[in-house]
Amino acid sequence: MFVNPTQFAPHEDFDAYPRDENGDAAKLALAGCDLLYTPTVREMYPEGFATAIMVGGVSQGLCGQFRPQMFGGVAVVVTKLLLQALPDVAIFGEKDYQQLQVIRRLARDLDIPVRIDGGATVREADGLAMSSRNQYLTDDERRRAPELYRALTDAAPVLADGVPAAAVLAQARARLQAAGFGKIDYIELRDAETLQPIERVEKPARLLAAAWMGKARLIDNVPVAP
Amino acid sequence: MFVNPTQFAPHEDFDAYPRDENGDAAKLALAGCDLLYTPTVREMYPEGFATAIMVGGVSQGLCGQFRPQMFGGVAVVVTKLLLQALPDVAIFGEKDYQQLQVIRRLARDLDIPVRIDGGATVREADGLAMSSRNQYLTDDERRRAPELYRALTDAAPVLADGVPAAAVLAQARARLQAAGFGKIDYIELRDAETLQPIERVEKPARLLAAAWMGKARLIDNVPVAP
Secondary structure: OOOOHHHOOOOOOOOOOOOOHHHHHHHHHHOOOOOOOOOOHHHHOOOOOOEEEEEOHHHOOOHHHHOOOHHHHHHHHHHHHHHHHOOOEEEEEHHHHHHHHHHHHHHHHHOOOOEEEEEOOOEOOOOOEOOHHHHHOOHHHHHHOOHHHHHHHHHHHHHHOOOOHHHHHHHHHHHHHHOOOOOEEEEEEEEOOOOOEOOOOOOOEEEEEEEEEOOEEEEEEEEEOO | OOOOHHHOOOOOOOOOOOOOHHHHHHHHHHOOOOOOOOOOHHHHOOOOOOEEEEEOOOOOOOHHHHOOOHHHHHHHHHHHHHHHHOOOEEEEEHHHHHHHHHHHHHHHHHOOOOEEEEEOOOEOOOOOEOOHHHHHOOHHHHHHOOHHHHHHHHHHHHHHOOOOHHHHHHHHHHHHHHOOOOOEEEEEEEEOOOOOEOOOOOOOEEEEEEEEEOOEEEEEEEEEOO
């Protein structure tokens, strides 16, 4: 358990980011976790630390455009945690789909001896993807927030039928605005593996979005199978 | 055994770099080597490869100034080779002293599970550090080349006595020019661990030089103990 400072920009919410170490530890124990590793920032980044990692391609665009420091910080901390623990398998949530693809690329490129698996996004009963940042939502915002997932799940089968993305995405964007979302960082159709932008679905794709509801930047994504 | 293309710049000597795989394999067998790994460039960098590593601090200046692409390429290939092989110990020659310090920093920062050891520079009878690039020297240049090591070994005790570096280095530089060296990329006194420039020896230091003799860029370095 480690909230990594190097993947937050100075203006972002590192200090405010919700933390509940004891509560999380209790939940992990209930789930059968035998060992929990909680390094300090000083242990991870001692004096003199000087190494940076960049993963090209899959880091470009989407969250990489709006949070340019993030994937560099993710790449370093994930490399360190994997090499400290040397697990056989590591699971990263599909809610952070671009991050998952960055980590797959990183592990493959550096020959990190691990199998990277995606974990299905866990959702509230109304479809909202679970996230630490959901705590930032007011009651009213919380009621509106599931529209992000609904807009994606409604658009996916239309895109899967081969309808060009531009019109479908414009409609989804309008729907989010009508639901009370503020700035929409992106809503885009991408190749499921390379994350290159695509206009029309011909092989496995992913529909991804990031949008602000009040103080919370929410992200979500769904598969689009041709 | 792998000559790594990504640490050569386009104008450098990757294609001409001396290679003798069979001869090297025979020497390794004589030295008791049981296993030799000789990946191809395609195996190391398959289609879609997209990861870069930067090691700050120790990569700055010295060879990092004259070959800015080099240490990034070294960091990636060394990370890959170490994670492919997962050795207990890896030995890097002290002739490439800055590279050795970059790799120590890299392994520490990324928690690569390996002990990095320096290997003493192996020299010809007249003191010239052995190097693949010595093959570029004509007979006349080969006779002059050991002056690089002699200039360093003569300057080291003077610096160790606490004499300020500027005058000592200027004298060593003049001596190299008199011996027929062409461009002197650098001759510098640095902290032995951080490689920060120093003016006067107060703790373990290193005297490092890179200079051209004909078509060969020769490097060498010696310890300076206070």
